[in-house]
Amino acid sequence: MLTLTNVTGLDLCLACVGVYLLKRVFNKKNPAYPPGPPGWPLIGNVLDMPHIKPWITFTEWGKKYGDISHIEVLGQHIMVLNSVKTAMDMLDNKSAMYSDRPILPVGGELVGWKNVMTLLPYGDHLRRHRKNFHSVIGSRAAVGIYSQVEEVETRRFLKRVFMKPNQLQAHVRHTAGAVILRISHGYEVKENNDPFVDLADRALDQWSRATAPGAFMADVVPFLVNVPEWFPGAGFKRLAREWHDTLEEMVSAPHKFVVDQMAAGIAPESFTSNLLGGSTLSVEDEHIVKWSAATLYAGASDTTVSTINSFFLAMTLFPDVQKKAQAEIDAVVGSDRLPSFADQDSLPYIGALVKEALRWHAVIPTGFAHCVSEDDIHDGYYIPKGSLVIPNIWFMLNDPERYANPSQFNPERFLANDGKKPETEPRTICFGFGRRICTGIHLAEASVWLSAAMSLAVFNISKAVENGIEITPEVDPLSGTISHPKSFKCSIKPRSSKAVALIEQDANY
Numbered sequence: 283m284l285t286l287t288n289v290t291g292l293d294l295c296l297a298c299v300g301v302y303l304l305k306r307v308f309n310k311k312n313p314a315y316p317p318g319p320p321g322w323p324l325i326g327n328v329l330d331m332p333h334i335k336p337w338i339t340f341t342e343w344g345k346k347y348g349d350i351s352h353i354e355v356l357g358q359h360i361m362v363l364n365s366v367k368t369a370m371d372m373l374d375n376k377s378a379m380y381s382d383r384p385i386l387p388v389g390g391e392l393v394g395w396k397n398v399m400t401l402l403p404y405g406d407h408l409r410r411h412r413k414n415f416h417s418v419i420g421s422r423a424a425v426g427i428y429s430q431v432e433e434v435e436t437r438r439f440l441k442r443v444f445m446k447p448n449q450l451q452a453h454v455r456h457t458a459g460a461v462i463l464r465i466s467h468g469y470e471v472k473e474n475n476d477p478f479v480d481l482a483d484r485a486l487d488q489w490s491r492a493t494a495p496g497a498f499m500a501d502v503v504p505f506l507v508n509v510p511e512w513f514p515g516a517g518f519k520r521l522a523r524e525w526h527d528t529l530e531e532m533v534s535a536p537h538k539f540v541v542d543q544m545a546a547g548i549a550p551e552s553f554t555s556n557l558l559g560g561s562t563l564s565v566e567d568e569h570i571v572k573w574s575a576a577t578l579y580a581g582a583s584d585t586t587v588s589t590i591n592s593f594f595l596a597m598t599l600f601p602d603v604q605k606k607a608q609a610e611i612d613a614v615v616g617s618d619r620l621p622s623f624a625d626q627d628s629l630p631y632i633g634a635l636v637k638e639a640l641r642w643h644a645v646i647p648t649g650f651a652h653c654v655s656e657d658d659i660h661d662g663y664y665i666p667k668g669s670l671v672i673p674n675i676w677f678m679l680n681d682p683e684r685y686a687n688p689s690q691f692n693p694e695r696f697l698a699n700d701g702k703k704p705e706t707e708p709r710t711i712c713f714g715f716g717r718r719i720c721t722g723i724h725l726a727e728a729s730v731w732l733s734a735a736m737s738l739a740v741f742n743i744s745k746a747v748e749n750g751i752e753i754t755p756e757v758d759p760l761s762g763t764i765s766h767p768k769s770f771k772c773s774i775k776p777r778s779s780k781a782v783a784l785i786e787q788d789a790n791y
Contacts, residue, residue, distance in 0.1 A: 312657075312664040312666075313659060313662055313663060313664045314662075314663060314664060315352045315354075315359070315663060315664055316347070316348070316350040316351060316352040316361060316663040316665075317347040317348060317351065317352065318343060318347055318351045318352040318353045318362075319343065319347075319351075319353060321353065321354055324356075325355075325356060326353065326354035326355050326356060326357070327353035327354055327355055328355050328356055328502070330353055331353065331355055331360075331495070331502075332495075333494075333495075333497070333761075334761050335647075335759075335761045336494075336495050336647075336648055336761075337644070337647040337648050337674055337675075337676035337677060340362045340364065340648065340672070340674040340676075340677065341364065341674060341676070341677045343362060343364070344362070344364030344365075344674065344677060348364075349363065349364055349365035349367070349368040350362070350363060350364075350365075350368060350660070350661070350663060351364065352663075355502045356502050356503055358502050358668075358670065359665075359666055359668070359669040359670070360669065360670045360671075360672065361665060361669055361670065361671045361672070362672050362674055363671065363672065363673045363674060364674045364677050364678070365678070366678050366681075366684065366706070366710075366711060368661075369673045369678070369711075369715050370715065371660070372658075372660055372665075372671065373652055373671065373673065373715035373716040373718075374715055374716045376658065376660075377716035377717045378655075379654060379655050379656050379658060380652050380654060380655075380658075380671060380716060381404040381652065381655075381716055381717040381718055382403055382404045382652065382653040382654070382655045383400075383401050383402065383403055383404070383650070383651070383652070383653055383718070384651050384653045384670050385504075386401065386492075386493060386501055387498075387500050387501055387504045387506075387507045388492060388497070388498040388500050388501055388507065388518055388522055389401075389489070389492030389493040389497065389498075389501070390493075391507065392507060392519065392522035392523070392526065393488070393492050393522050393525045393526050393529060394526050394529050394530065395489060395492065395493060395529065397533075397569075397573045397576075398573060398576060398577045398580065398581075399411040399412065399415070399573070399574065399577040399721070400577065400581070400650055400718075401493075401650070404655070404717070407570070410570055411570065411573070411574050411577065412721055414553075414557060414570070414571070414574040415574065415577075415578065415721040415722070416721065417556075418465070418553050418556070418578075419465075419578070419721065419722055419724060419725045420721065420724070421724060422724050422728075424724070425724045425725050425728050426623065428461075428464075428465050428725075429622075429623045429728075431461060431464045431465060432461055432623075432728060432729060432732050433622060433623070433732065435457050435460045435461045435464070436457065436732050436733055436736050437620070437736070437787070438457065438460070439453055439454075439456075439457040439733070439736075440620075440736060440737065440740060440741075440784075440785045441785055441786065442456070442457075443737075443741070443774055444776065444782070444785045444786075447773070447774040447775070448771075450591075450594060450772070450774065451591060451769065454587050454590050454591055454594075454733075455479070455483065455583075455587050456471070456476070456479060457733075458582065458583050458584075458586045458587045458590070458729070459471055459476065459478070459479035459482055459583045460476075460479070461582075461729060462578065462579055462582040462583045462586075463478055463479070463536065463579060463583075464552070465552065465553055465578070465725075466536070466552060466553045466554060466575045466578045466579040467536040467537070467539060467540050467552050467553070467554050467575060467579070468540060468543070468549055468550040468551065468552030468554070468555055469536060469539055469540075469552075477535075478535065478536055479583075481528070481531060481532045481535065482532060482579065482580060482583050482584075484528050484532075485525075485528050485529050485532040485580065486580055486583065486584040486764070488525040488528060488529070489529075489580065489584075489763065489764075490584075490762035490763045490764045491762060491763075492522075492525060493650075493763045494761065494762055494763045495648055495651070495672060498518050500518060507519070511523075532576065532579075532580070533572060533573065533576040534572070536554075536575070536576075536579065537554060537571075537572045537575065537576075540552065540554040540555055540558065541558070543555075544558060553574075553575055553578060554571060554572075554575045557571040557574070557575075558571055578722070581720075581722055582722050582725055582726065582729075584764050585645045585646070585722075585726060585764060586726055586729045586730065587766070588643065588645045588764060588765065588766045588767070589639055589640060589643065589645055589726070589730050590729075590730060590733050590734075591766060591767050592639055592642060592643035592767050593635075593636075593639045593730065593733070593734050593737075594737075594743060594772060594774075595643075595755055595757070595767050595770055595772070596638075596639060596642060596691040597738070597743040597772075598743055598744060598745055598755055598770070598772040599691065599745075599754070599755065599757070600690075600691045601744065603635065603691055603692070603693060604738065604742075604743060606631060606693075607631055607632055607635055607693075607734075607738050608738050608739070608777070610629055610630075610631045610632060611629065611632070611735065611738055611739050614628045614629055615629075615739065617778070617780045617781070618780070619784070620736050620739055620740070620784055621732075621735040621736055621739055622732075623728070623731075623732065625735070626731065629735065630697065631693060631697070632731065632734060632735050632738070633696075633731070634693035634694065634695075634696040634697050635693040635734060636727065636730050636731045636734055637693070637696045637707070637708050637709070638691055638692060638693045638695065638696065638708075639691075639730060639734070640708045640709065640712050640727075640730070641679045641685065641688075641708035641711075641712065642679075642691050643759060643765070643767060644675050644676040644679050644680075644712060644759070644765065645712065645764060645765060646675060646712070646714075646763065646764055646765070647674075647675055647676035647759070647765050648672050648673070648674060648675060648676065648763075649672065649673040649675050649714055649715075650714065650718065650763075651670040651671060651672050652670070652671040652672075652673075652715075652716070652718065653668065653669070653670060653671070654666070654667055654668060654669045654671060655667065673714075673715060675711060675712060675714075676759075678711045679708060679711055679712060684705065684706050685705055685706070686705070689757075709723065709727070713726075739777075739781070739784070740776060740777055740781035740782075740784055740785055741774050741775065741776060741777060741781070742773075742774075742775050742776075742777050743772055743773070743774055744772065744773045744775075745772065745773065746771040746772055746773045747773065748771075753771055755768075755770035755771065755772065756768055756770070
């Protein structure tokens with residue numbers, strides 16, 4: 283029996299040559315692949331696959347090769363989509379064959395993220411996860427049940443920002459964790475250094491690094507996952523083992539908290555307690571409940587953070603937008619109370635501002651790769667079974683043919699003014715496509731809306747001044763599956779004494 287210990291470099295080279303020649307023979311009868319960077323024999327485009335801010339490279343490919351670009355990395359075909367129309371034609375209109383997910387040997391298999399709904403293969407398990415989600419946050423009405431939780435935690439957020447405005451990013455993350463843990467597990471976070479919030483921070487940073495396109499060579503050369511940890515270049519296995527332990531704790535600890543509280547008869551209503559119910563579940567059913575809750579907890583506690591931080595960055599850089607938003611709040615809500623979800627339909631500019639926050643900073647710039655479940659011919663191009671399809675969401679949200687002056691933060695692009703049609707609704711792009719569209723769309727929009735409306739009602743946000751010098755933050759999205767704005771400084775001050783009084787009101791359930 284052949285083992286890794288007696289496989290030589292020559293064996294591997296000969297195997298690659300054989301696979302390459304066989305693929306060339308069998309693919310001659312098919313139409314051409316989409317255009318893309320020319321590759322090398324055997325290794326294909328392994329040197330072309332970008333690792334840092336891949337959306338920038340993908341955009342350049344789109345300009346050169348068109349709406350669909352193709353590369354082949356050691357036999358793995360990858361299609362990059364740089365057009366909303368093409369993404370919808372393929373991922374929406376042909377969703378039956380474009381809804382699978384690739385197997386990620388490192389992030390998925392070794393670390394364990396294969397169990398979250400985002401990476402589940404298309405099938406019964408995915409449908410059961412999505413059914414769980416739909417029952418809790420699948421509609422605006424369903425999310426409305428948690429409006430009090432969101433309003434109370436956002437009030438607490440205002441108080442934290444007022445007390446320590448220079449710790450904005452920490453406050454944003456703490457509040458996002460507080461909201462989602464209350465919904466997912468009925469857990470009320472501690473005011474400082476909450477263990478579940480800190481755990482999610484670490485796990486999600488690791489998720490973003492482990493699942494980014496081209497993060498590990500083993501993701502495109504899967505047999506590398508079988509090499510021992512001591513083997514040269516196998517440091518990723520030690521890293522994966524550490525990350526696996528973090529993930530396992532993030533999933534299991536909050537779940538155990540709910541189980542223990544239910545046993546004691548003191549568990550508040552939550553996503554997890556509702557699904558566990560009063561009956562004994564099978565091992566498989568409890569696994570699905572645990573990982574459904576972890577998906578909710580993990581996903582919402584990081585993506586929302588990115589968008590709310592980008593909102594504060596935009597208000598720092600675009601004061602005219604801030605003034606228009608505050609004028610609308612003052613006219614509709616007044617200064618004697620804070621905005622609430624009941625005001626949502628009466629504040630169209632705030633609604634447009636939230637849409638622009640979702641567009642201006644792409645939280646998941648390259649989406650999550652879809653995997654083709656059968657051969658397809660699209661626009662005359664051959665898309666073989668097993669191909670990865672990556673939508674370049676960043677470019678779609680910054681396409682100058684779709685959005686005028688895309689680098690500008692301009693909520694009015696989504697309002698019908700002077701007979702001008704609004705520009706493309708960003709929610710049809712930024713939350714993904716087809717049957718893998720984000721199930722947390724309503725919760726994300728509600729969280730960002732409330733944070734923006736309440737913050738603008740009581741705070742003026744401006745550039746920080748240090749030693750008499752005004753600091754202009756840099757717009758530089760960080761790399762990773764989930765992209766955050768680069769850390770920035772800003773000045774946050776109450777608008778008035780009435781605003782201070784609103785901030786200092788008690789926030790209780």
